[in-house]
Amino acid sequence: MTTVLVLLGVLLHLTCFCEGGLTDKGLLFPKPSANSYVKFNPLKSLSLEAFTLCMRLSVDPNVVSKGNRDTILFAYCTKEGDELNVWQEKSNISLYLRSSSEGALYAVPPLSIFRTNLCVTWESSTGLTAFWVDGRRSTLQVYRQNHKVQPGGAVILGQDPDSLLGGFDEDQSFVGEISDVNMWDYVLTGGQVKQFNEKLGLGPEPNVLNWNTMQYEVHGNVLVVPEKYK
Known part of the structure; x- marks a missing residue:
């Protein structure tokens, strides 16, 4: 019995170092965890004075909407510390740049069991920031004007690291599905964001994070969902 338990513990903490991207695949985080996450290897350094970040998400509301x-x-x-984080906080979707207290907060419909197309844009020179939900833009906010996102960090899905790759909190972990995480080092036009929303594949190639080509590492209990379930 002891041998079985030890083997089970090893299996639960297996790490998969993967190449070739996640074309037509998704990532499923089936339950709260303090050790399950996916680390991305960006195509270029996240030394950013502007960006567009897009993803498709669905969540388990029985978990993420608790209290x-x-x-x-x-x-x-x-x-x-934290350099660029996106959160669902109660009734807000929020962007934080080098801060855990001062963010750009948007009262948008909470994520649900049905897939949501979510993008956020930000530009340093003006500070103009917006969220896009299923192709519709929020009102603009001015946030972190003249700021610059610093390089040398780690891109993580599923956990909020309080240190570079640790300090995870199960009560903040992502529970649900994520796919099509892409990032550009400039602000896409509204038409280009809508192309992402409609999955037309006609927009500019992502040049910071590209879901279809980038290397990634799967840690813990995360399932790579094949195309037939997408």
């Missing part, structure tokens, strides 16, 4: 629970949707962390 005052906050859920991490995207995390980019350096040794100095």
